[in-house]
Amino acid sequence: MRVGIVGAGQLGSYLCHAARRLGLQTTVLASTPQQPACQVADQVVLGAIADGEPTCGIANPVVAMGELAQRVDVITFERENVSVNALDMLHGLELTGLVKVAPSVEVLSLLQNKFEQKSWLQAQGFPVGKFVECRLPDDTAALQAQAQACFAELGRPFVLKTKTGGYDGLGVRKVDSAEQMADFAGHDCIAEALIPLQKELAVLVVRHPAGECITYPVFEMDFDSRGNVLRRVVCPAGISEVQAQRARLLSKELISRLGGVGVFAVEMFTTGDDLLINEISPRVHNVGHLTLEAFHSSQFEQHMAAAAGLPLRVIHQLKPAVMENLLCEESLANAELERQVHTLNDDVHVHWYGKRGHRPLRKMGHLTALGDNPRQAGARAVRGVQRLRDDHTRFSMSA
Ligand SMILES: Nc1ncnc2c1ncn2[C@@H]1O[C@H](COP(=O)(O)OP(=O)(O)OP(=O)(O)O)[C@@H](O)[C@H]1O
Ligand SMILES: [Mg+2]
Structure with a gap:
């Protein structure tokens, strides 16, 4: 069986090694041929993966995903930051049965957005802390007002996260003042109460x-x-x-x-x-x-x-x-x-x-x-x- 892996970082290279032991063929979707998994995979498709990623000399995410889908029986992911348009296109292929996707596009799309994910967890009755959606304005006065609203709702300090694209703590910040929100201005975020965790x-x-x-x-x-x-x-x-x-x-x-x-x-x-x-x-x-x-x-x-x-x-x-x-x-x-x-x-x-x-x-x-x-x-x-x-x-x- 041929498995396509979206992403070619460290996790992807471990996945390729494991695939080999299971007798599976791998094709990775990578943004540069230097990425770790490219050295281990059977095949590489070069292309951008996330929206907004530079595409100089490589295919855009939709074209790249289409190319990957043509070459394999099932597609999986080593990262969740994947272009929404590419996922939409893949969903179409998934529905017609042209390629399997594991986890499904529906599941990946839900989980790739921290706000959508937490809203789903809450709606399903799973235990989560308090959170609010937060679109961060660009101008300073509006940012101040937004910070005050979050303090009132969640307490001070609170935790601010970009809805998408964060990993390894990038895109997560403890906020005690409006100034600390400035780096995230213009981003769609989720603000969470700081949990006194043990x-x-x-x-x-x-x-x-x-x-x-x-x-x-x-x-x-x-x-x-x-x-x-x-x-x-x-x-x-x-x-x-x-x-x-x-x-x-x-x-x-x-x-x-x-x-x-x-x-x-x-x-x-x-x-x-x-x-x-x-x-x-x-x-x-x-x-x-x-x-x-x-x-x-x-x-x-x-x-x-x-x-x-x-x-x-x-x-x-x-x-x-x-x-x-x-x-x-x-x-x-x-x-x-x-x-x-x-x-x-x-x-x-x-x-x-x-x-x-x-x-x-x-x-x-x-x-x-x-x-x-x-x-x-x-x-x-x-x-x-x-x-x-x-x-x-x-x-x-x-x-
Ligand atoms: N609401 C919260 N209250 C207290 N601490 C928090 C809260 N949210 C996040 N943190 C701290 O920040 C860390 C990173 O947050 P989160 O897991 O949301 O981000 P991430 O960058 O996506 O993580 P990963 O390392 O799994 O990629 C958490 O493991 C925790 O230590
Ligand atoms: Mg985490």
Whole structure:
């Protein structure tokens, strides 16, 4: 079977590796031939993916998506920021049965917009915090008025997010004054009450087109507050068995209700005993990178199996694990790390992504440490990061 993957970044390259193991052919839609997945895929279609992306010398999103659809049996996504027009066109092909889409265009379109997504969750009765739609005006006086209205509705500070296009904390900001909204002026946003959260959890759900739905154990996430960027993941999470079961059941019900196909990451906040849903990603996620070494089958393998309609894999955790993202701390003009995976020892696995463009807190790679329990895995991760820090003094992670 031939699978098309929209997007050719880091996640796409892991998906291509998994596809190969499953005997599937891959074609990636990439905006440049240098993207990581282009080196691993069987075929590449070059073209823009998001609306507003430059198309100099490459096909526009609608043409590129059409080309991809012609070459494959099923299309899936490694990112949710996909052109609305290209999705409309793909929806037409999906309805006529010319190509399968997993997850469906309807599901991806709903989830790619944070406001639409939260409105759906609320309407379906799933637990979410307070939020309002927020179109940010360009002029200062109107921005002041908008900020005051949000403070009155949501409290101060609140959290502002662009409706679309955000990832890795880009497009998310805590707002205490109108000035802090200025960068987002002209954008369609969602404003949310700041949740006094205790922990951040994620559940990876895998759903087969025939309806079977399974979940990985709960992951606990730690964020770097400087940029709301994911720094550390622990699995299993340090929560009670009762809360873990509730989180898994809630996530499973949600993805079943959506009718999603493939892997979904359901991100949640805990406040005391309560769970609030933060967001759902309609794709494999950075939080699940540790499934590569800590589980019998990775999120990437599960996603490709579900998209292709192959049987889902058994979810079996081999060892407790901790993953640390290797974040770029300062401008690294001369760093030219090759893409590579290596082990520091049997229990610590390092993945460098070979990224050339550097900006503070960009994810340059990750490290997964295994242990007999989460504490041991955590200690190994800290030692591993320290060793890398010594080796690559230009990278710095707060361990
Ligand atoms: N309403 C909120 N209250 C408190 N903290 C929040 C809220 N919304 C977001 N955050 C913080 O900001 C982080 C990033 O927000 P969110 O998950 O919406 O953005 P993202 O950039 O799409 O994430 P990802 O890293 O999954 O791509 C959250 O994980 C959390 O730490
Ligand atoms: Mg998130």
